[in-house]
Amino acid sequence: MTDYLKTIHKSKLFRKVPETDLEPLLEQLDSQLKFYRAGQVAVTAGRRVRRVGLILEGTLNMYEYDFWGREHHIDTLKSGMLLLENNAVSGTVTIHNYTAVESSVILWFNIREILRLDETHTSNTILIQSFMKELARKNLQLYTRLSDLDRMSTKEKLLSFLSKEALRHNSDEFDIPFDRKQLADYLSVERSAMSAELSALARAGYLETRRNHFKLLKPSLRTED
Amino acid sequence: MTDYLKTIHKSKLFRKVPETDLEPLLEQLDSQLKFYRAGQVAVTAGRRVRRVGLILEGTLNMYEYDFWGREHHIDTLKSGMLLLENNAVSGTVTIHNYTAVESSVILWFNIREILRLDETHTSNTILIQSFMKELARKNLQLYTRLSDLDRMSTKEKLLSFLSKEALRHNSDEFDIPFDRKQLADYLSVERSAMSAELSALARAGYLETRRNHFKLLKPSLRTED
DNA sequence: TTCAAGATGTTGGAATTCCAACATCGTTGT
DNA sequence: ACAACGATGTTGGAATTCCAACATCTTGAA
DSSP: OGGGHHHHHHSTTTTTSOHHHHHHHHHHTTOEEEEEOTTOEEEOTTOBOOOEEEEEESEEEEEEEOTTSOEEEEEEEETTOEESHHHHHHTOBOOOEEEESSSEEEEEEOGGGGGOTTOOOHHHHHHHHHHHHHHHHHHHHHHHHHHHHSSSSHHHHHHHHHHHHHHHHTSSEEEOSOOHHHHHHHHTSOHHHHHHHHHHHHHTTSEEEETTEEEEOOHHHHHTO | OGGGHHHHHHSTTTTTSOHHHHHHHHHHTTOEEEEEOTTOEEEOTTOBOOOEEEEEESEEEEEEEOTTSOEEEEEEEETTOEESHHHHHHTOBOOOEEEESSSEEEEEEOGGGGGOTTOOOHHHHHHHHHHHHHHHHHHHHHHHHHHHHSSSSHHHHHHHHHHHHHHHHTSSEEEOSOOHHHHHHHHTSOHHHHHHHHHHHHHTTSEEEETTEEEEOOHHHHHTO
C-alpha cells in the first residue's frame, strides 16, 4: 500500500485529505490493493457490491451482456476514475462487467464505513465531500450526453452537442475534444453520415467547421450574409 | 414550515431522520419553503446554485434552450424528487430551467451546510447517507437509459431495454412500466415505427408481447419450436 | 350492451441513415 | 519534397426510420 500512497493522494478523491491522515483513513476504510493482468476480469455482473474501486494505474473495459448473450461496450475507465461507486453506495447488484485491458492496479475501499454514525474525524468529512462531488459530477456528465442522445436525428444530436459546447466555452467559437470518429461514437451515429450532416449544416448556415474547430452562427447573422 | 413537516418526513431524503430532530435539522440547513403558481418559472439557467430543492407538492417541467433559442424538454419532476442536487453539491451553474406546470411547493435547503467539519450530529450523518443514496440511484438510472439510447437502431434500442427489464424482474416474462407511446419517447424513436419493429422482432422469434406484457425468447428455444 | 376515445398495429411514400467505397486533405517521418 | 498513413468529405444504393393516414383492438362511460 505504501508504494501507492503518493498516487492515491494525487487522486481527486483523496487529494484533500491531509497527507498524514491518509494511511489511517485507508485503514479505517478497510482498503486493499489489487493487481490485474491485461485481459483479466476484475468484476463480474451479478455480485452484490460492497466496495468502491479507484483505478490507480491502467485501463478497464466496462461492458454488459444482454439477454441473448451479446456483449456491449459501455465505457472505458482510466487511471483516477472510480468504479462501482453507485452500487456500493446503494448496496445494489451491478449489471456490468469490468476487464483490465492492460496491467492495472485498483484500490478497493469501503465507502459506507465512512458514514458510520460513531466515527466523525475531519478527514472522514473531507472524503465524503470529495466523494459526493464525484457522484454529482458524474451525474451532470451523464445528463449532458443523455440530452444529446435524446434526439431523433443526427442533425438534432449535433446541434444539441454543439449548443452545450458553446455554452461550456462561453463562446460561439470553440474546439471540441473529439475528432470526427469519436464524435460519431459519442452521438451513436455513423461517421460518414455525420460528416455529411455537418456539411449540410454548414451549407444551411448553422455553423462553420474545420477539423475540431467550430463556429456557430445565429440565424439573424446568417440572413445578413 | 410546520404545515409541511409531515410531508417532508415522508420523503426518501428525510424519512430516516428521527422525527424530533427534523425541525432543528431543517433550521440548520437554512431551509425555506417556496410556493409556485402554475406556469411560474422556478429556476432559470445560468445561476450559480447553492441550494437543493425537494418537491413537496406539484410538478415541474425541466428544460433547456439551445444556442439557437429552441426549447427542449429534459424531464418532468414530481413530488418527492430533488432538483439542482448535482449543481448544489458541485457548486456549478445549471444549464436547465424549471417551471411549475401546476401549483407547486418546494423546500429549498443548503446541503453543503451538512458537510461542515464542525457539525457532526447523528441526523446529519443520516441525511448525508440518504442524500448520497439518491445521487447514486439517479446515476444508475441515467446509466440505464444511456445504454439504451447508445444504439444505432430501434431494434437494438428495444433489445437493450427489454434485456435489462428481464434482468430487473429476474425473469424472461414481465410487465414494463410504459405503454407504447411512453416507450417510444423513452427510446427517442417514433411510435408507429417502433410498433412495427416490435412486430418484426416477434416474427423473428425474439419475443412475444401483448400490451405492456413481454416474454423474451432465447435463440436456442426458438429453434426448438 | 353500445358507443366513444384512446391505444396499438399496419401501410406506403418521403426522408434519413447506414454502409462501403473512394477521393481529398493533413500530418508525420524520411 | 515526397511517400505513407490517418482523418475527413463525398457519393450511391440498401436499409431503416419518419410521418401521416387509417384499421383494429381495449377500456371505460353511458
